[in-house]
Amino acid sequence: MKILNINESKKSIRDVKVGKDVKICDFVNLYECQIDDETLIGTFVEIQRGVKIGKKCRVQSHTFICEGVTIEDEVFIGHGVMFINDRRPTIKKTLSKTWKLEPVIIKEGAIIGSGAVIMGGVTVGRGAFIGAGAVVTKDVSDGDIVIGVPARSMKKKLK
Numbered sequence: 012m013k014i015l016n017i018n019e020s021k022k023s024i025r026d027v028k029v030g031k032d033v034k035i036c037d038f039v040n041l042y043e044c045q046i047d048d049e050t051l052i053g054t055f056v057e058i059q060r061g062v063k064i065g066k067k068c069r070v071q072s073h074t075f076i077c078e079g080v081t082i083e084d085e086v087f088i089g090h091g092v093m094f095i096n097d098r099r100p101t102i103k104k105t106l107s108k109t110w111k112l113e114p115v116i117i118k119e120g121a122i123i124g125s126g127a128v129i130m131g132g133v134t135v136g137r138g139a140f141i142g143a144g145a146v147v148t149k150d151v152s153d154g155d156i157v158i159g160v161p162a163r164s165m166k167k168k169l170k
Contacts, residue, residue: 089125
């Protein structure tokens with residue numbers, strides 16, 4: 012694993028650990044995170060400090076991955092997916108932000124559809140499928156299919 016530091020008009024990358032054959036498209040903002048082997052990071056993606064992305068993942072354009080997110084191997088993240096790491100941010104009178112980081116874990120082989128929102132404190136199980144535009148407010152079981160706002164399981168309805 013090597014550490015990248017690139018600051019040019021098309022990429023802003025600072026202290027990013029990258030594995031072998033990682034592809035990073037233009038117009039990204041990545042800092043103090045880790046991206047493992049053979050992962051693709053699309054255009055206009057931001058990945059914040061402490062995020063870990065596994066091997067053979069695909070992160071499509073316009074996605075925001077905030078501090079506290081862990082993405083395991085072979086995960087697909089569609090366009091414009093938003094990760095949230097605090098459900099109740101507050102601003103004191105002094106304008107200093109206080110918040111509680113709520114980790115998010117995306118397990119191996121999960122698929123997250125375009126425009127989905129993944130709230131803080133959520134674990135998405137192995138091989139789970141999150142439909143486009145879903146708002147995931149609670150854990151998703153291994154292999155489950157969830158859609159809607161808030162996201163609800165479709166697995167029973169498909170049987």
